[in-house]
Amino acid sequence: MRGPARLSEPSTAVPEGIPQARPHLRAVLSSAAYLTGEGAVGFWRNGLMSMAAVSAIVAALLAFGGAVVSLWNLEALALRVEAQLVAVAYLREDLSPAQREAARRAAAAIPEVRAVSFVPREQALRRLEEALGGVELAAAVSKNPLPDTLEVYPNRAQDLPRVAEALRSVPYVADVTHGGDATERVLALTRLVRGAGAAVTLAMGAVSVVVSANALRLTVLARKEEVEIMRLVGATSWFVRWPFLVEGLLQGLVAAACASAFWTAFYPWAVARLQQAWPFLPVLPTLRVVPLLVAWLVAAGAFVGLLGAAVSLRRFLAK
Amino acid sequence: MPLIELVGVHKLYPSGRVALQDVSLSVEEGEFVFLVGPTGAGKSTLLRLLYRDEVPTRGRVHVAGYEVHRLRPGQVPWLRRQLGVVFQDFKLLADRTVYENVAFALRAVGTPPEWIPGRVRAALELVGLEDRADAFPRQLSGGEQQRASIARALANRPRILLADEPTGNLDPDTSWEIVTLLSRINLRGTTVIMTTHNKTVVDILRRRVVELHDGRVVRDEVWGRYARPRAAL
Ligand SMILES: Nc1ncnc2c1ncn2[C@@H]1O[C@H](COP(=O)(O)OP(=O)(O)OP(=O)(O)O)[C@@H](O)[C@H]1O
Numbered sequence: 001m002r003g004p005a006r007l008s009e010p011s012t013a014v015p016e017g018i019p020q021a022r023p024h025l026r027a028v029l030s031s032a033a034y035l036t037g038e039g040a041v042g043f044w045r046n047g048l049m050s051m052a053a054v055s056a057i058v059a060a061l062l063a064f065g066g067a068v069v070s071l072w073n074l075e076a077l078a079l080r081v082e083a084q085l086v087a088v089a090y091l092r093e094d095l096s097p098a099q100r101e102a103a104r105r106a107a108a109a110i111p112e113v114r115a116v117s118f119v120p121r122e123q124a125l126r127r128l129e130e131a132l133g134g135v136e137l138a139a140a141v142s143k144n145p146l147p148d149t150l151e152v153y154p155n156r157a158q159d160l161p162r163v164a165e166a167l168r169s170v171p172y173v174a175d176v177t178h179g180g181d182a183t184e185r186v187l188a189l190t191r192l193v194r195g196a197g198a199a200v201t202l203a204m205g206a207v208s209v210v211v212s213a214n215a216l217r218l219t220v221l222a223r224k225e226e227v228e229i230m231r232l233v234g235a236t237s238w239f240v241r242w243p244f245l246v247e248g249l250l251q252g253l254v255a256a257a258c259a260s261a262f263w264t265a266f267y268p269w270a271v272a273r274l275q276q277a278w279p280f281l282p283v284l285p286t287l288r289v290v291p292l293l294v295a296w297l298v299a300a301g302a303f304v305g306l307l308g309a310a311v312s313l314r315r316f317l318a319k
Numbered sequence: 320m321p322l323i324e325l326v327g328v329h330k331l332y333p334s335g336r337v338a339l340q341d342v343s344l345s346v347e348e349g350e351f352v353f354l355v356g357p358t359g360a361g362k363s364t365l366l367r368l369l370y371r372d373e374v375p376t377r378g379r380v381h382v383a384g385y386e387v388h389r390l391r392p393g394q395v396p397w398l399r400r401q402l403g404v405v406f407q408d409f410k411l412l413a414d415r416t417v418y419e420n421v422a423f424a425l426r427a428v429g430t431p432p433e434w435i436p437g438r439v440r441a442a443l444e445l446v447g448l449e450d451r452a453d454a455f456p457r458q459l460s461g462g463e464q465q466r467a468s469i470a471r472a473l474a475n476r477p478r479i480l481l482a483d484e485p486t487g488n489l490d491p492d493t494s495w496e497i498v499t500l501l502s503r504i505n506l507r508g509t510t511v512i513m514t515t516h517n518k519t520v521v522d523i524l525r526r527r528v529v530e531l532h533d534g535r536v537v538r539d540e541v542w543g544r545y546a547r548p549r550a551a552l
């Protein structure tokens with residue numbers, strides 16, 4: 001048997017007829033503007049603490065930038081080394097087009113070969129000029145000293161020595177060179193460095209979040225009374241959180257601006273120094289690195305600041 | 320239905336301390352209630368249950384139509400907007416002026432900016448502090464600070480004012496000032512519940528008195544005194 005039906009069991013804990021304050025868009029926008037201003041005021045008012053947070057994030061972003069820049073350059077280097085996984089067959093001089101074609105076909109017929117490309121001596125000279133930084137070699141030498149070559153790409157890196165050996169018996173080939181074991185070792189090293197670079201970047205990212213969260217903790221503690229009052233009078237939780245998120249974001253963005261300024265000045269300088277010391281070291285040009293790096297720094301700074309604020313709020317504004 | 324109603328409320332703190340036992344109480348809109356009793360009797364705890372700073376271990380709490388005992392955290396702000404709360408230590412923000420302290424509370428509940436100056440002025444006039452709007456809390460006397468905190472509690476025009484020992488830090492004359500102010504606020508229609516140890520004030524005003532003892536309601540009188548009248552008197 002069931003007990004008597006409860007007469008007035010309301011379905012919700014909230015009374016009818018009381019405005020549930022679905023606020024108007026205008027009010028929301030004005031609140032958002034106000035809260036953003038509060039965040040900025042907080043950033044300014046907490047001068048020293050903000051500076052501490054910004055410095056911490058700047059340090060992390062400098063390291064992050066360093067890792068990113070090294071990684072990019074290493075990747076470019078790795079691409080070059082991988083591109084050099086090639087056996088080069090120097091052709092005898094003064095071959096007819098038909099003889100050159102016969103040599104190309106014979107090379108392509110080697111089972112482990114993926115591709116063969118014919119590089120005429122004029123193109124080889126132009127490449128050399130480029131590699132030397134735009135020197136006008138053609139004008140300096142009366143006769144092109146370079147031979148025609150076949151660039152022969154193996155299916156797999158480890159096929160390279162066998163492909164080179166087979167090339168020696170291809171007709172009209174005068175000589176064959178290849179990186180061999182050295183190439184293999186460079187490749188392995190590159191992979192290692194690439195992994196290490198990514199790991200360092202990730203670790204630095206994690207460290208900067210922790211540092212930023214700890215700096216923001218000071219801000220959160222400094223505003224504890226304000227938060228208590230806001231909650232007491234009925235502020236919603238997003239209203240309470242917003243200024244902290246803005247403040248974290250500001251810290252991240254100011255830090256990103258500092259780090260960007262540093263890298264914008266430092267990278268071209270470092271490139272110039274490096275090229276002075278090792279002219280043949282392949283380094284990415286400033287214009288290919290700095291704009292993208294700045295975008296990454298801004299994104300990383302914003303992310304770190306917001307995440308730091310979120311972590312602090314979770315840990316110190318619980319309840 | 321009464322504006323405030325507690326039914327069979329128990330409160331057991333995690334420490335194991337029983338602060339309220341089987342408390343039932345109802346307060347109609349417009350009432351003025353003194354909550355008295357020795358220290359540790361559970362007065363502050365009862366108020367905390369009303370503004371959902373604590374939840375009852377057992378029993379039901381209804382405030383302004385909200386079922387406070389089963390309110391989800393996301394709904395708490397809407398309950399709090401029906402209440403103003405005032406404390407013994409004022410809880411004013413030291414780095415903001417009186418005006419800013421009141422405006423801060425209005426802002427926190429999303430009051431449109433163009434309404435704020437008028438609302439702040441009205442609240443400050445109500446408590447007689449319009450001349451001190453630009454003063455910082457440390458430049459005010461204790462009584463003035465308490466009036467500022469009352470202005471903040473009332474700025475959002477709540478139906479209920481909860482005051483936890485609002486005169487606890489004040490000298491007798493100032494205490495009297497504050498209690499008169501609360502009475503005036505009550506006459507304008509706001510329901511007031513005030514905890515106090517101030518015998519003089521309770522005995523002169525002769526309002527409803529609810530006495531707690533070891534977490535139980537031991538007395539509830541319409542025109543009560545601070546202490547239970549002795550048989551000899
Ligand atoms: N947060 C808490 N955790 C554990 N015990 C608490 C907590 N708050 C209060 N108590 C205990 O609950 C009992 C009631 O406390 P409460 O503060 O409600 O008393 P009160 O009547 O307001 O006393 P007073 O007149 O001194 O302000 C006391 O024994 C107190 O020690």
Ligand SMILES: [Mg+2]
Pocket residue numbers: 362363364483
């Ligand atoms: Mg108390």
